[in-house]
């Protein structure tokens with residue numbers, strides 16, 4: 131198998147899992163946060179910067195790369211690793227989520243999904259087989275089954291039909307996969323916000339022997355409490371010896387709560403996206419550095435952070451750069467945000483090792499969500 | 511004096527000057543190209559990257575910093591060096607050029623220039639004294655006299671009046687300068703495209719004892735041949751023991767031709783500006799890497815370049831990033847372009863040392879401007 135999960139220990143205080151993910155491009159300590167490089171680049175960052183901050187795995191998007199530059203070009207370049215000059219692990223999603231969220235005029239049928247490119251309007255078609263073909267060409271260490279992520283809210287009937295199709299599609303993905311020896315295919319649990327459907331999906335998906343399992347269809351607009359409920363009925367049904375990946379989740383609170391509920395892997399555009407308008411995550415909570423009150427603040431963004439940004443630049447300089455639409459400002463806030471989440475995961479792993487993740491959670495939330503710039507605990 | 515020029519040798523083949531510029535923030539080998547950091551950042555680059563490519567001095571713009579974030583804030587941050595985390599030399603221009611080129615509704619009077627901010631529309635006023643006050647607050651190693659850069663073409667009468675006022679303004683700049691011990695004030699020769707006015711201006715400006723002299727009002731739309739003619743009548747009148755700075759010039763041909771005509775310092779937004787739409791300068795001439803023909807070109811941007819970009823990435827990847835509006839693409843093309851010009855200056859210095867700058871020029875032009883993507887020799 132391309133990827134193997136090693137369970138190191140379970141936190142006595144919370145049941146959270148400490149582990150290692152062995153991939154063809156290195157071993158990753160879990161729980162892990164994966165920065166997102168949608169278009170074959172983690173926005174504004176160099177591979178060296180990602181390594182410097184300790185990132186061992188990044189995510190890239192099949193839908194975007196299929197549209198531009200095209201998976202054949204990436205394949206000719208030696209796959210994504212060669213194309214983007216990244217020798218650590220990569221995960222690609224299946225393209226399903228973007229087909230549903232970005233493209234117009236989509237039509238879902240048993241065979242696959244017809245849609246129009248959000249860039250050119252060109253009519254396109256992705257089936258489970260096509261998604262795997264593209265992902266085999268991209269060559270990531272972990273690839274994802276082609277699924278439908280139902281909207282929220284959605285009728286039970288719709289979610290059930292969609293889920294059943296996703297299960298049938300998973301088998302077609304397994305059948306189409308040409309590189310199981312160096313690419314690990316993960317199945318995706320769906321089921322919307324219906325507990326029994328979530329449980330049924332978890333059973334069906336894990337009935338297919340795969341190197342890992344993901345939980346999809348969450349963080350789509352529902353409350354965080356509802357998301358945690360869904361997690362709580364799902365993760366107990368996933369095998370202990372396989373990694374569990376909660377897709378599209380990356381706010382600090384959801385990372386901690388997700389780990390406590392047995393998740394090992396996360397990805398989210400949040401840290402990179404909010405960085406672009408000068409919003410940052412710090413040990414004291416959220417700091418919107420473009421705000422006027424930082425114009426003469428010559429202290430570091432986060433006094434407790436030792437990242438490149440915080441060691442060398444002031445809030446006043448960051449504010450100036452962001453206000454002046456200077457890319458270097460976005461580089462600096464992006465670097466800090468990613469560093470912050472990677473450090474958070476490191477602290478989480480240490481807390482699991484020492485059986486004190488609940489204590490860590492309480493102290494972290496107190497500090498992060500206590501400040502006046504951060505209203506309700508769960509909205510990030 | 512804040513800055514001292516040391517003449518090392520003169521090229522026997524061309525008369526070009528090899529020298530050293532000693533500043534409060536390090537010694538710079540000349541001839542030198544100065545990357546431009548308009549808004550207190552060389553677009554997309556970090557200070558570490560600029561150092562890595564060997565840049566010892568960068569330029570920043572008084573007009574832009576006066577408008578945003580304001581020179582008082584920069585002063586409170588410990589001056590530009592502290593604000594932007596750059597411990598090598600900095601040069602600031604006087605703001606004059608931008609007042610004339612960017613702002614609307616300007617009114618030039620003996621006292622100074624009234625104009626409206628191109629950002630907010632706010633009415634503002636800069637006099638020679640105000641320009642120096644701002645530059646004293648910014649704290650660059652080299653600061654520039656407040657001058658008028660006449661448009662091109664311009665009537666002789668207009669140029670003469672403007673030039674005379676620039677001379678009177680120079681004396682007011684000298685009188686207003688509060689930090690001569692750690693900031694070197696350079697005067698600026700004007701005179702439009704009139705040889706005798708250029709000569710008169712050179713005499714007048716150099717009659718004021720200053721640590722360096724600049725040549726302004728060129729590269730404003732005139733032909734390169736005309737620019738070289740103006741240089742040829744000007745530089746012989748400048749003192750041998752002071753640096754000469756040709757403002758706003760940075761195409762490869764003009765750098766070489768400028769050095770041959772006795773210039774020591776150059777700055778230009780060209781390498782950073784063209785990088786942003788994927789245009790690059792390579793040993794084989796200009797390469798517009800966003801062009802379709804590079805979609806499957808997996809070779810480096812410039813096979814003879816050993817910069818970070820060329821060592822690690824392909825033209826196909828650069829094209830993808832630029833087409834996808836990804837900042838990292840601009841980082842990579844910007845890095846290469848600046849590296850290319852800094853290497854060119856290094857080669858020029860070596861050629862002066864070995865009395866073969868004319869030979870170098872001919873070989874360089876043959877290779878750079880010979881390729882089919884580069885039409886006429888003089889258009890960059």
Ligand SMILES: [Zn+2]
Nearest residue numbers: 435437440466
């Ligand atoms: Zn930081």
Ligand SMILES: [Zn+2]
Nearest residue numbers: 815817820846
């Ligand atoms: Zn290069």
